[in-house]
Ligand SMILES: C[C@@](CO)(OP(=O)(O)O)[C@H](O)COP(=O)(O)OP(=O)(O)OC[C@H]1O[C@@H](n2ccc(N)nc2=O)[C@H](O)[C@@H]1O
């Protein structure tokens with residue numbers, strides 16, 4: 215018996231960041247859109263907790279108990295008083311340390327897969343609670359679609375989306391650490407008044423309408439200056455995508471993956487080709503959203 219769960223990557227179409235809280239986290243207004251780039255997590259019973267991974271970035275994924283998939287299995291097993299002895303295999307297609315929530319996807323996927331394998335009967339609320347303990351982005355990986363995340367980003371409200379948005383993603387030659395980008399955000403903001411993060415009404419309306427031009431005009435990422443400060447070459451990638459006709463270009467979350475909104479799949483192919491030819495990124499992918507959250511793809 216094994217269970218395979220498919221989980222999407224995300225792009226943040228708005229990431230409003232408040233001042234650092236006493237616990238070190240930042241309050242956010244985080245508008246997530248799940249996009250069709252997926253990791254697949256397969257869980258099989260065995261006599262010892264084990265993680266394996268394949269895919270282009272597999273060598274950057276920790277295979278010990280710090281892996282978010284392993285942490286998810288342990289958290290669920292502890293809650294139900296059972297042993298977490300499973301083999302977790304991650305077929306990884308989401309870039310690692312790219313600001314697309316790949317590790318969070320694997321955490322949510324392992325949780326749903328172990329839940330199905332063990333037949334725990336956990337409620338959606340319980341699963342979301344465990345997700346929030348694993349990381350701020352993990353609840354969204356479970357639910358997918360589009361959602362506004364407040365607090366650390368873990369308190370979600372689902373959002374209406376009136377159409378499909380087409381994207382090109384440019385992967386960088388190295389990763390960026392999420393805590394380092396938040397620290398740089400704090401450093402750049404020292405001595406300034408940082409407003410409370412609020413979701414943009416224009417942005418939510420653009421999503422609800424499914425209007426790419428309106429969405430392009432409304433996207434924002436407060437972490438972008440910090441990501442660019444730590445990784446200045448990303449400015450060249452953003453410029454190359456804009457020059458190639460993207461409706462807008464932004465850093466995805468804490469980066470360094472850059473995201474380019476385009477009108478249709480044909481423009482996606484053209485922008486992807488131009489980005490590759492520009493030599494400003496390692497590789498490119500196209501994907502559209504919203505995409506469904508963690509979903510059992512196979513069991514048996
Ligand atoms: C920035 C975002 C945007 O969606 O994602 P990525 O771009 O990294 O994928 C998220 O907020 C990342 O979420 P996630 O990667 O789950 O972060 P966590 O494990 O909860 O926290 C890692 C570290 O990031 C910082 N952090 C995270 C969330 C938050 N609201 N405030 C923070 O300051 C803290 O330094 C924390 O120790």
Ligand SMILES: Nc1ncnc2c1ncn2[C@@H]1O[C@H](COP(=O)(O)OP(=O)(O)O)[C@@H](O)[C@H]1O
Pocket residue numbers: 274275276280281282283304309310311312313314315316317318320321389390392468469
């Ligand atoms: N299953 C996992 N897949 C990828 N990275 C993981 C995983 N579990 C833990 N990590 C760690 O989390 C870090 C952040 O990875 P990731 O979630 O891919 O990026 P981001 O937070 O930028 O979206 C990695 O550098 C890695 O050390």
